[in-house]
Amino acid sequence: MARPTPLSGFPEWLPDGRIVEQHVLDVLRRTFELHGFAGIETRAVEPLEQLLRKGETSKEVYVLRRLHDEPAGADEPADRQGQLGLHFDLTVPFARYVLENAGRLAFPFRRYQIQKVWRGERPQDGRFREFVQADIDVVGAGALPYHYEVELPLVMADALGALRDLGVPPVRILVNNRKVAEGFYRGLGLEDVEAVLRGIDKLDKVGPEAVADLLVAEAGATPEQAAACLELAAVHGGDASVVDRVRELAERHGASTELLEEGLRELGALVTAAAERAPGVLVADLKIARGLDYYTGSVYETVLVGHEDLGSICSGGRYDTLASDGTTTYPGVGLSIGVSRLVSRLLSAGLVRATRSVPTAVLVAVTSEERRTASDAVAAALRARGIPTEVAPSAAKFGKQIKHADRRGIPFVWFVGDADEDGAPAQDEVKDIRSGEQTPVDAATWTPPAEDLLPRVVAAG
C-alpha cells in the first residue's frame, strides 16, 4: 500500500491538534451543562425525504447505499422512499428526535448536541465536507417565550468566552431581528421580503451599489426604497441607541409598522441584557440576514475578532416551527458553533498549541526485560493517583529511553531503584528531562507540578 494522501474537505488532526480540538469540545460541553442543557446524540443518517424538505440543501446531501444492494432491490428501493442520507446539520435530526420522543421529553427542552455533519460542497478554507458542529437549542411545545432569544446567544458568549483561557481570540456576536427587517421593508412598501433579504445577504460580498441594483432588479424596489434598505443595513452598535436610530430612520422614510416596533422592542431587550451580562461581546448589526433560513425572530452570527475572513463561527436564530406533528407545533431558538472551522483556524494560524502531544506525564524506564514488572508496578501506582504514565518500550540504554520520552514530549522519566546487594531497594529517582534535574522520589507520594499533569492548551508564541 503506497502512502495515502489526505482527502480534500475531510480534515484530520495529528495528536497534538486533536488535543486542541478535544479541549475546545470539553469546554463547550462543560459550559452547556452548566447552563442546564442535556446532551443528546442522533444517528448520522436520516431518511432522504426528510433531508430534502428544505430544497436549498439538496445539492449537499450524501446519499447512502449498501454496496451489494441491487439498485431496485426490495430492501432499499432506488426511488427516494426509504433511502438514507447523512445529516448536513444537527437541526433537522433534532427536529425529528423531538417529534419522535415528544411524549418522553419535558418542555421547554434544552439540549446540546456535538457531532459530525457532512455536506458534499466544494471544500474551501474553513469549509469542509465533514465537520463537527456544537449546537444548543431550546424548544417549546406550542409556545416559547422571547427571553430564550436573549439567553441562548449569552450561553454561547459564555462558552466562547471560556475558550479565551485556551488562547482563543475574542468573538463578536452580531444580532438582528427578522421582525425589524421585515417590518421595515413592508413599511417601505416592499412586499417581496425574501428577495430583499437575499439581496442584503450579499452586502459583504458585492458591496452596497451592486446590492442596490439587485433590490431594484429582483425585489421590485425603487432606487429610494433600495437606498433606505441599505441605510437600515448600515445600522450597528452595542447598546440600545441602535433602536432609536432605526426608529428615527423608519419615521423619516414613513416605514414604521407594528411588526418593526415589536422587533425593535425585542432587539433592544437583547442588546441591553447583553451589555450587562457579556459586555462588549454582542453587537446589533442590522445587515445580518442569514440568507433564506427559516428564522422568524432573532438571528445571530459570530466572528472571531481578527479573523473576520473566516466567516461566521457560530450562527442561528429563532424559528417558529422547528417541527410539527399536526397537533402541536414546536418553536425553538438555537445556535451552532462550527467547531472544525474554528479549530482549523486555531491550528493553521498557530493561535493555540498543546503543551505536548501525548497525555503521558511520566515514562517509567525499564532496567532489564526481567525487571519490567517492577516498572509496571510503579506505573500502576502513579496511575492510581491520576498521573498518566507509560512504561518504556524496551530496556534500551537509559539515554535512549530518555530520548524516546523527549521525542514523545513526555516531561518526566522515572528510574526504578535497583535492589542492592543486601536485597534492600535503592531509592527510585525521577528526571525532569527539560531541566535535567533528577531527584529521589516515592511512587506512593510523588506528584508532578500541576501544569505538567496533563497536556494543556495555551496561546501560541
Place this chain on the structure above:
Amino acid sequence: MARPTPLSGFPEWLPDGRIVEQHVLDVLRRTFELHGFAGIETRAVEPLEQLLRKGETSKEVYVLRRLHDEPAGADEPADRQGQLGLHFDLTVPFARYVLENAGRLAFPFRRYQIQKVWRGERPQDGRFREFVQADIDVVGAGALPYHYEVELPLVMADALGALRDLGVPPVRILVNNRKVAEGFYRGLGLEDVEAVLRGIDKLDKVGPEAVADLLVAEAGATPEQAAACLELAAVHGGDASVVDRVRELAERHGASTELLEEGLRELGALVTAAAERAPGVLVADLKIARGLDYYTGSVYETVLVGHEDLGSICSGGRYDTLASDGTTTYPGVGLSIGVSRLVSRLLSAGLVRATRSVPTAVLVAVTSEERRTASDAVAAALRARGIPTEVAPSAAKFGKQIKHADRRGIPFVWFVGDADEDGAPAQDEVKDIRSGEQTPVDAATWTPPAEDLLPRVVAAG
C-alpha cells in the same frame, strides 16, 4: 410531518440514556489517557478500495454518493476508483492514518479512538448498523515487542473495571494465541489451519459433534485429529497450569512443535501477569479463534458476566502487518470495545441508571418577568462556582415552577428574595423538592451536596 418512527439498527438514547453512554465514554477515555494513549479521530469515510481490501467485509459497507452527481460524472466516477464508503471499524482508518502520518508520529505509537462506525448488516439484539467503538492500539515501526500483548488487555481490564463503579457487571477477558492453535494443528499434521480455525470458531454455535464433522469434511482431518482439536479447544483456566495441560495434550498426540512452544511461552506470560495485575479477570480459553481475522499472536474476546448471550463486548489481537508502505511494516496489537452493544444492554436490562436526565442541579424560580434579571444573576453566580443551573421558563405560580423542576428531575428550586418595603433584600431560599425542606441561602456560598451536583450513573434496582 407525522410522528417519525425509529430506524432499526440505528440506536438513539433519551437524555438519561445518553448520560449513561457519556459516563461510560468518559471513564474509557480517562483510563486510556492514564495509560498514555493519545486520542485521535479519523474521518468517517475511506476510499472504497481500501475498505474492500478484506474481502469478507464487502457486504457490510455503506457507499456514498452526492445526490446530484451523475452516475458516471467526472467528479466521482461510478466505478470504484475514487468512491467513498463509511468505515466499518476503526482499524482500517487507523492503519491508513499511520501510513499517511508515519513521519510525524513517534513509534511505538499508542492511540485510542472513540467513534461511530457503520455496517449494513441485518440488525439484531446488540448488533447495529451504526454503533460506537472505543479502540486502543499500539503500533510499532518494523517491530513490536511481545509485552504489548500482555499490556493491552490489562489496559482494557482496567477500563472495564473502572466501569464497575457505575454499576456495570464484571467482565471476563478470554485469551488465546494463534501460535498455539496453529502449532498444535500443524503438529497433528493438519495443514489447512484456516479451515480448522473456521470450524473451531463455530463451537459455541453448533456444538462439538458438528464441529468434528466439519473438521473432517472441510479441514481434511481424521476423526482422531478432529477429536484432538476439540480437546485443545476445551482447555481453559486462569493460571499458568493451562500451559502444562496443553503441553501434556500435545505430547500425548505427538503434536509438539516449536511454534506451539513459542505460543505457550507467550500465553503463559500473559496469564501469569494478568493473575497478578487483574486477578480473576483474564482467562486463557483455547477455543477463541476470532474467525478469519488477520491476527498472528494473541487474540482476545470479552464477555459481560451474566450476559454471555450478548457476545463479545471487547475483542482484538496481535497482527503482524497493520499496514505497510513497501519499506516499513507496522505490526500492532489492539482491542476494540463495542460501546453501543454494552450500553444498549445496560439500558435495556436496567442494569444502571442516571440519577437524573438533566445536568441541572438548581432551577432558579422567577417571581415576575420584570424580576427575571435577578434570577439570571443568581444563576450566573451559581454557575461561576460550577453548579449547573437554569432559570424557570416563566413566572408561573411557584407550585407550577416546582412541578417543572420535578418533571425534569432537578433536585433544587431557588427562590430569589423579594426586596421588602424598606428596599432591603429579603433572604434567598432554596428548596430540596424531594424532602420539601426549604432553607435560607446565599448564592455566593451555597453548594448542593456532592452527590447532587451532577447526574451520576449508578447500579439500578
